[in-house]
Amino acid sequence: MALTADDVERFEAFRPRLEALAYRLLGSAAEAEDAAQETFLRWQAADVDRIEVPEAWLTKVVTNLCLNQLASARARRETYVGQWLPEPLLGGDPMLGPAETAEQRESVSYAVLTLMERLSPGERAVYVLREAFAYSHREIAAILDITEAASQQILHRARKHVAGGRARTMIDEAAARRIVEEFLTAAASGRTEPLVRLLVEDVVSVADGGGKVPARAKAFQGALAVARFLRGLFKPGEAKRAIAGGSPELHAWTANGDPAVVAVMDGRVVGVLSLEVTAEGIAAIRNQVNPDKLERATARWAAVDHGDPLFTIF
Template identity: 60%
Template sequence: MRVGVREVEVFEGARPRLEAIAYRLLGSAADAEDVVQDTYLRWQSADRELIETPEAWLTKVLTNICLNRLTSARARRETYVGQWLPEPVLAGDRMLGPSETAEQRESVSIAMLTLMERLPARERVVYVLREAFGYGHAEIAALLGLTESHCQQLYRRAKQHLIDDRRRVEVDAASARKVVEEFLAAALSGRTENLVRMLGDDVISIGDGGGVVFSLPEPITGVQRVARFLRGLFEPSESKWAMIGGRPVLFSAVVNGVPALVLVVDGQVVGVVALNVTDGGITAVHAQVNPAKLERVRRHWVASEPPLATGW
């Protein structure tokens, strides 16, 4: 069936919301773009005269495609080389979706997207639609073909799996830069105790190189172990620079709502180190250096602040 101008406008009006839902469900901007395109192809071929509410129809199609993707993605990640982290997204990118409430902002943080990987697929869908987009349980039940009580049960289970008593610190560009400056100064000082003062007791460090760039195969936990690892990681080294294509220039940014250190070589982003900051200190250091997961950041990267370091 031919798609008219009106139908294209309807879909394009829904695209940002569809991308934001898919990104939260899949943890990958590239996969989210693919899923939205698949949804558009189905919109093209549908009998649109029978579709009473385009928004609900498009959301249902998208979530069902995502459910299939989540099942296959889980199988792929069993053979993923090293540790898996979500694809980072810079502040201001529409892929992040709504950010009016603390729950919406939290649902797109690297830490939360990583935690959500543990959820069964339907729990994740219910949690995202309810927590980040304000869908009622009756609406979600209709989208997924479930009973309302079942949706409520899935939501409660997801909340229990994701519970965290620590309150994440809200940041803007200025406060994020301050956090990153302090973190970088501590990491470059060569003194473990400087890092220990910034880290939470149960801090975790995870790196994702995708088998392309070297990263440790297992997370590092515990304040002393993480501090020692970070001190060594930030020691100047020609061999480390060679792995990422040269000596990087370091910038501050806000990524997925948290302070982040962005590594840039010859104008191209080669790494993003996101810092999950709570009232108990830095509780997670997520280092993304897999080139395949930095494409969207590369496309959107514009250095709006002067670099933090050029000679590291």
């Protein structure tokens, strides 16, 4: 049955929410877009006049598409080269979704997206639907074809897994910029001491190159080890410039609500280094340099006024 212009408009009005939901479930902007488009194809094939609550129907379809995708994603990640990190979303990206409550902002943070890798697909779905989109357990039960009691139990388990992380400090854009400026100043100083002072004792630094960009397969752990790594990373050198093909410009921004260093070369985002900030200091550094996971960031970067760089690396 052909869709009317109104039917298409109804879907398009809801597409951003579907993409935001799919991104939280999959950790990939590209896969989230694909899931939303496949949902549109299902909408196109349905008898939409008989769908009583379009929002509920669309949410159920996209959630189940993502659950199927998560099952195969787990197998792919077992053979992934190096560390796997989610695709970062730069500040202002509509795919970040609702951000009115602390729970909503937390649910799209890099820290929580990474921790959600511990969850089963079902746990992940219940957690996202409840924490990020405030669906009731009754609604979640209908979406996932489970009981309300099961939804409550699954959420309890999921929260316990996700609670394994540190309590993040919520900060605004101005504070994020100050943190990034202080971090870059310390990293470019050539000394480890200024960096160590910014880091918590058991800080972790992880990078995702996807086998396409050099990145250490194992995480650096501990303030001194991470500080030494960062000192070397930011140390200028002709060899580094040759490998990178130039000198990336470093900007202060946010990614998934966290302070972030955005590395840009010839208008292309070549790295997003996110800082997980707690009351005690920087608890984790997650560096996404896999070019396949930076295409949306590059498109977003081109659409915003990002000003002059703070530093030029190498």
